[in-house]
Amino acid sequence: MRRPRVFAAVALVLTISLLTLACRTAQQPARAARKELRIPRVSKPWRDALRLVGDGNPLYSDFSLIKDNRNRWHCIGTFGEGPGGYGSGYQLSDGYALFHAVGNSLEAPMTLLDKIPYQIASPQAYMWAPGVIWNRDRTTAFLFYFHYLGSSEFKENCVRLLTSNAPDLAAWHPYDGTELLEKNMVFREQDDRDFCVFWDDRLGSYLMYYACAGVYPGLPGLNTIVRVRTSKDLLHWSDPTTVMGPPPGGYQCAESPFVLYRDGYYYLWVSGIDYSRISLYISEDPFNFGDPAVNRIEEQPGHAPEIVSDKGQDYMACSMVSTVPSATPGANDLHGILIQPLRWDTPDPGMEARVTRKTK
Numbered sequence: 001m002r003r004p005r006v007f008a009a010v011a012l013v014l015t016i017s018l019l020t021l022a023c024r025t026a027q028q029p030a031r032a033a034r035k036e037l038r039i040p041r042v043s044k045p046w047r048d049a050l051r052l053v054g055d056g057n058p059l060y061s062d063f064s065l066i067k068d069n070r071n072r073w074h075c076i077g078t079f080g081e082g083p084g085g086y087g088s089g090y091q092l093s094d095g096y097a098l099f100h101a102v103g104n105s106l107e108a109p110m111t112l113l114d115k116i117p118y119q120i121a122s123p124q125a126y127m128w129a130p131g132v133i134w135n136r137d138r139t140t141a142f143l144f145y146f147h148y149l150g151s152s153e154f155k156e157n158c159v160r161l162l163t164s165n166a167p168d169l170a171a172w173h174p175y176d177g178t179e180l181l182e183k184n185m186v187f188r189e190q191d192d193r194d195f196c197v198f199w200d201d202r203l204g205s206y207l208m209y210y211a212c213a214g215v216y217p218g219l220p221g222l223n224t225i226v227r228v229r230t231s232k233d234l235l236h237w238s239d240p241t242t243v244m245g246p247p248p249g250g251y252q253c254a255e256s257p258f259v260l261y262r263d264g265y266y267y268l269w270v271s272g273i274d275y276s277r278i279s280l281y282i283s284e285d286p287f288n289f290g291d292p293a294v295n296r297i298e299e300q301p302g303h304a305p306e307i308v309s310d311k312g313q314d315y316m317a318c319s320m321v322s323t324v325p326s327a328t329p330g331a332n333d334l335h336g337i338l339i340q341p342l343r344w345d346t347p348d349p350g351m352e353a354r355v356t357r358k359t360k
Contacts, residue, residue, distance in 0.1 A: 035263030037282070037352055038344035039297065040314070046301055046321045046338055053101045053110050054336030060099060061319050062129035062194055062256055063337055065106075065308045069138060069167040073310070075101045075110055075337055076143065077319070078128050095126040098145065106310050106317075106339055116143075116172050118162060120183055125149045129256070131195025131208070135234060140165055142234045143172060144186060144208070146193035158188040159195070159210075161235075179235040187237055190214070191224070194256045194304070197234075200286065202261075205230040207286060208237065209268075211255045216245035224253030226270060228287060241287050244270055247279040248293045250327065256304035259286070265355070273329040275303040276322040283356035290356035297351050303332070307342060314342040 042049075053075050054060035063077025079099035097117040103110035119125060128146035135142065141164045149156035161175040161184045175184040190213040197208045208229045213222045226244040229237040246254045251272025260267045268281040268289050280297045281289040289295060302318040309315070317339040320332040 035265075037265065037347050037355065038263070039280075039347050039351065040260075040267060040307070040316070040342050041300060041345055042302065042316055043341045043343050045323075046318065046334055046340075047323055049338040049340035050107065051109060051335075052103070052106070052317060052337045052339045053099070053112070058335075059320070060336050062304050063099075063306065063317070063319055064130050064132040064143075064195075065306050065317060066132040066134070066141065066169070067308075067310070068141075068169045071104075072168065073103050073106055073110070074132075074169050075099075075103075075317075076116065076130055076132055077337070078130075079115060095128065096124045098127050098130055101337075106308070106315050113170075116162070118160075118172070118174055120147070120160065120174060121149065123149070129193040129195065131197045131210075133197045133199075133206075133234070136199060141169055142197070144195045144197065146191075146195075147185075148193075157191060159186040159192050160184050161186050177235075179233075186235070187229075189227075189240065190222075196258050198259070198261070200261060203230065203286070205232055206234055207259065209243070209257045209259045211253075211257060212240075214242060216242065219245060224255055226254045226257045226268070228259075243287060243289050244268065244281065245292050247272060247296060249299075250274055250325075251279070254292075258305050258307065260307050261286075269300075269302075269305045271303050271305075274322070274326050275320055275330070275332045276301060276325050278302045278305060281356070282354075284358040285356060288356055288358075290354075295354050295356050297354055298348070314344075315339050316342045 059080035061078035063075055066074050076098050080095045097115035100113045100116050101110035126148040128148055130143050130145040132143045143162040144159055147158050147160040162172040163175050164172045192210055192212040194211040200207050211224055214225045216223050216225045225242055227240040227242050229240050231237045244254050253272050254270045256271040258269045266283050266286045270279045277299045282297050283289045303321050304319045306317045319337050321334040322332040
């Protein structure tokens with residue numbers, strides 16, 4: 001006679017347990033589906049790409065692309081004079097300002113504007129390899145550039161900052177606030193240059209990748225390596241973390257880094273003195289891209305890449321590309337800033353295994 005009560009009690013307990021489990025399951029956030037790995041590649045040979053800025057002999061080198069608040073694109077970068085042609089090398093007789101070009105799209109040549117000058121030191125110093133970014137509310141654009149007096153002395157080069165509050169980015173001025181220790185100097189590190197800056201939603205911080213002179217494990221003396229710093233406000237930056245050394249095979253240095261975040265992966269491109277190729281690395285961790293040889297995904301054609309998106313299309317732009325392997329810094333046969341659509345391919349066999357995974 002007591003069995004129905006026992007069964008009822010058991011059923012009640014099971015019902016409560018199932019309801020409790022359902023509630024707990026509903027409260028657990030769904031694990032985001034992992035995106036499939038894709039490999040970014042240019043869609044055509046660089047000789048067939050659009051020349052966005054420059055032609056002839058003037059040197060248009062490391063650059064940055066940014067869209068203003070009037071829906072126009074700007075290209076800002078290193079400018080000089082040289083004889084042109086393959087193997088010409090650098091001549092920075094006019095490297096005391098940055099070139100500035102503007103256009104309505106990324107599918108037509110841009111128009112050159114007045115150069116952006118600013119000298120805070122005497123004698124004149126080179127302005128080199130800028131990185132440009134809007135703050136998060138798009139009220140101020142920050143332009144970080146390498147300030148270089150032409151000497152290997154550590155005290156004679158640093159990162160400096162120009163800002164613009166103009167909706168069309170027509171006017172740039174040295175940062176004149178009170179947050180930096182010395183005028184518009186952001187930080188000082190030997191040969192710090194080639195800046196790539198972006199906001200990372202996952203970290204809630206800005207990331208700045210750049211090339212500089214430093215020690216890399218397993219290599220003697222100072223080498224050109226890639227480092228990263230973080231910031232909440234684009235003014236105060238963390239201590240640096242080294243993320244990559246020179247790729248193998250004639251690069252001799254790790255320069256002009258560019259990092260892009262997409263679908264759970266950080267993509268890092270690294271250039272060297274051979275302007276015909278770049279090395280691609282992929283990581284789940286923005287502070288660790290693995291070993292330059294073991295974790296290289298592949299080599300790709302190009303030099304000093306920048307990747308931007310417009311109207312649903314991704315583009316890669318490069319400067320001073322060589323169509324043949326070179327062993328001299330600056331040797332190139334495709335002048336100016338070149339740009340073309342970027343595609344995302346399925347990975348080749350073995351590429352997944354070379355991706356650097358996050359361990360924490």
